[in-house]
Amino acid sequence: MVRFTILAITALTIGISDAAQTSCASDEVQHRYPRPEISLDTQQKSSWAWNLSQDIYQEYVATYAHVNEARVDWRPIITTATSAILDNALSTTDLSTVEDVVSYISSQMWHTETTGLVNNVTFKSSQTPLICDPMSTLIYGYASCTGVSILFADALKYVGIAARIPAKMANGKQIFSSRFDASNGVAHPMAWDLENLEVPGDDRTVYYQDACNKC
Numbered sequence: 715m716v717r718f719t720i721l722a723i724t725a726l727t728i729g730i731s732d733a734a735q736t737s738c739a740s741d742e743v744q745h746r747y748p749r750p751e752i753s754l755d756t757q758q759k760s761s762w763a764w765n766l767s768q769d770i771y772q773e774y775v776a777t778y779a780h781v782n783e784a785r786v787d788w789r790p791i792i793t794t795a796t797s798a799i800l801d802n803a804l805s806t807t808d809l810s811t812v813e814d815v816v817s818y819i820s821s822q823m824w825h826t827e828t829t830g831l832v833n834n835v836t837f838k839s840s841q842t843p844l845i846c847d848p849m850s851t852l853i854y855g856y857a858s859c860t861g862v863s864i865l866f867a868d869a870l871k872y873v874g875i876a877a878r879i880p881a882k883m884a885n886g887k888q889i890f891s892s893r894f895d896a897s898n899g900v901a902h903p904m905a906w907d908l909e910n911l912e913v914p915g916d917d918r919t920v921y922y923q924d925a926c927n928k929c
């Protein structure tokens with residue numbers, strides 16, 4: 715069964731910054747799984763990750779980047795945080811479904827007391843693209859919606875849950891989710907780098923209209 719995690723929607727606004735010339739969207743395919751052993755280990759330990767198909771696992775769990783955030787080796791750091799969170803949870807909290815794990819990590823990911831990391835992480839507007847990769851967010855202790863979403867999605871990937879970040883077009887009508895495989899020819903829009911069409915995406919407008927109209 716395929717389950718995607720819905721993360722905070724990144725609103726597209728024009729002209730936020732011209733500092734985003736650090737396009738990393740042309741990563742070579744062979745660089746896609748820089749530390750596969752950690753994620754595979756996680757997959758074996760996490761019962762909620764068992765039901766993912768190999769395609770979904772490779773696209774949305776094992777991949778290490780979402781958009782054109784700086785490429786950093788976040789897995790060892792996120793391991794510390796998510797392991798601490800899950801260890802704390804085991805005796806007290808029922809984490810048998812994907813929804814349980816997503817809610818629990820979302821409630822614990824932002825405080826040094828639960829992550830054991832150096833900083834709390836809080837929301838601060840207008841930080842993308844300078845602060846949006848997971849290491850910058852953790853070191854500064856804040857990021858705006860893109861950085862907070864990327865950190866959260868990376869924590870979920872680490873525990874074996876398929877996760878990706880969405881973006882809304884400035885017209886408010888179309889919503890995309892980023893992906894790694896470019897074979898569908900769709901570009902994922904980035905508010906901070908509008909001319910960059912190199913990050914692949916999926917048009918998820920119909921899905922979001924359906925999901926959000928029920929709320």
Ligand SMILES: *[C@@H]1O[C@H](CO)[C@@H](O)[C@H](O)[C@H]1NC(C)=O
Nearest residue numbers: 715761762763764765810811
């Ligand atoms: C995997 O999917 C099956 C069938 O949908 C379900 O019964 C089972 O509980 C799932 N396992 C986990 C660990 O989510």
Ligand SMILES: *[C@@H]1O[C@H](CO)[C@@H](O)[C@H](O)[C@H]1NC(C)=O
Nearest residue numbers: 824825826827832833834835
């Ligand atoms: C993190 O936030 C808590 C309150 O939620 C505060 O007590 C603590 O001092 C903060 N830690 C750091 C390192 O800022």
